[in-house]
Amino acid sequence: MTRHKATLIGFIAVLLWALLALFTVGTAPTPPLLLNTICFSIGGTLGLIWTARTGGFARLKQVSWKVYAFGTVGLFGYHALYFSALRLAPAAEAGLIAYLWPLLIVLLSGLLPGETLRNGHLLGALCGFAGAALIIGGGGGGFDMAALPGYLLALACALTWSGYSVISRRLGTAPTATVAVFCVATAILSGAMHLMFEQTVWPQGTGGWLSAIALGLGPVGLAFYVWDVGVKRGDIQLLGTAxxxxxxxxTLVLVGVGVAEPTWMLAAATVLITGGAIIAARASLKG
Structure with a gap:
């Protein structure tokens, strides 16, 4: 597989994550850890079926337990920190801090062997972050310092996912099928924590269950498999910025279905994010 093709495959995850908010809204009022359990059970089961059909179980037996522990901590840790942060701090501000992970991926990837961090990557990442800040921040009234614990958890969330993505590059010999094991383990851990800390509220009606299933198939399922291919074999710096x-x-999806209103911030963010991606892409092409 070529580096270019792997990068395009990795970008599929970005497209799928664009549907995360829409489907999550559709699953309300199911609590986060129970939703995590449902979605990762679906994603993990699909991964195990694919592994069985491709004869990948033999390779899974050869993978070190440390790799499985690493992947499980990455997936479970990210979501546990994310949901906790949004409980302890305003969602917009905490979400903005958590979404530092693409910028951190671009910066941390420069430390990897064979990778070079160029000025174009830095400028592109900063432009993209400015655009993301406009969207997620939404012009709110600023940070509430009383919610500092939530902000710190959100920062830990960003560090967890960026670290997971960059370190995954060093685990390039581990087959993508290992992600299925990560998902199953994450579902088990989420289920155990749900029983300890949450009240069980299943998705409501057909719409709620369809949204939960869609999450498990896409943003919290297939996305992790294609992301694994991208960060291990593709241009991780371009993926981070993209x-x-x-x-x-x-936001465009939410506007399209009438959940959000189009604003000047959306137009400005479009320019910043698109421009940042172009700058980073040109920097990668020069390599």
Whole structure:
């Protein structure tokens, strides 16, 4: 597989994550850890079926337990921190801090062997972050320092996913099928925590269940498999910067279905994110 093709495959995850907000709204009022359990059960089951059909279980037996522990901590840790942050801090501000992970991926990837961090990557990442800030921040009244614990958890969330993505590059020999094991383990951990800390409220009606299933099939399922291919074999710096398209595309979807209103911020963010992606792409092409 070529580096270009792997990068395009990885970008599929960004497109799928653009649907995360829409489907999550559709699953209300199901609590986050129970929703996590449902979605990762679906994603993990699909991964195991695919692994069985491709004869990948033999390779899974050869993978070190440390790799499985790493992947499980990455997926479970990110979502546990994210949901906790949004409980302890305003959603817009906490979400903005959590969405530092694309910028952190671009910066941290420069430390990887064979990768070079160029000025274009930095400028593109900063432009993309500015666009994401406009969308997620939504022109709110600023940070509430009383919610500092939530902000710190959101920062830990960003560090967890960026670290997971960059370190995954060093685990390039581990087959993508290992993600199925990560998902199953995450579902088990989420289920255990749900029983300890949450009240069980299942998705409501056909719409609620369809939204939950869609999450498990896409943003919290297939997305992790294609992202694994992208960060291990593709241009991780370009992927990190392109990830800023996720909040933009998510907003466009919400506007399209009438959940959000179009504003001048959306237009400004479009220019910043698109421009940032172009700058980063040109920097990568020069390599």
């Amino acid at each position: 990830s800023y398209a996720a909040p933009l595309l998510s």
